Amino acid sequence: MENKKEDLLPEQRKELIKTLKSRFEKNMNRHKGVEWSKVEEKLEANMEKLWSLNEMEVTGGEPDVIGHDEKTGEYIFYDCSAESPKGRRSVCYDPEALESRKEHKPKNSAIGMATDMGIEILTEEQYRELQKLGNFDLKTSNWVKTPSEIRKQGGAIFTDFRYDNVFVYHNGAESYYGSRGFRGSLRV
Structure with a gap:
């Protein structure tokens, strides 16, 4: 796997964010108190991280938000697939x-x-x-x-x-x- 870190195409970004939002809403127990709109804002502002999340998704990881670091303001994603990706x-x-x-x-x-x-x-x-x-x-x-x-x-x-x-x-x-x-x- 090459480390290209290319920007995703607009339709890929849209589809990935839609998938992440759906997973976020279905699994609220993983991120109590976290608002999707703030997560999405961070994602939209950081294309390189969105590329990494796409890599997690396409390899079967089913990434989801599992926390928010109050000190840094960062949202923490883990692979949440039922089995190893x-x-x-x-x-x-x-x-x-x-x-x-x-x-x-x-x-x-x-x-x-x-x-x-x-x-x-x-x-x-x-x-x-x-x-x-x-x-x-x-x-x-x-x-x-x-x-x-x-x-x-x-x-x-x-x-x-x-x-x-x-x-x-x-x-x-x-x-x-x-x-x-x-x-x-x-x-x-």
Whole structure:
């Protein structure tokens, strides 16, 4: 995936904003006290962020507002698809892990894709916050931002939700599975 960050065509912007508004209105429990008109105003004023949200959408993330940072005035979007975004599965953890694979390489890495999309992968803490808004990843798992001391030893961490609990696991950073992807966040 190239990092083009091109402006969306007017009809693409309109369609994306319509989709985001519809999702926002259907899931008011995710963003109590947030007004759509203010979110839309921020989106219209920031085409690069709108491009990133479009990338989240087209890869199956179903981004939605999950909060508002009072200090910065930014609205926080997370991928809210029921399962790990379909267009972001079968990826290893980061570009170094991708490079280390000698054969059967995945097409990309979670960190590489997130960077290309202009988003951040969720941290373990953010993943736990997301699970308070619904039950996500009952069949899939997601890479999350891994502490450098774990990554230096070749590992990475991932999460899922089973038995009404968030589970955090470890794996070699170069591993990849059809049911493991990553969820992203974006501040607008």
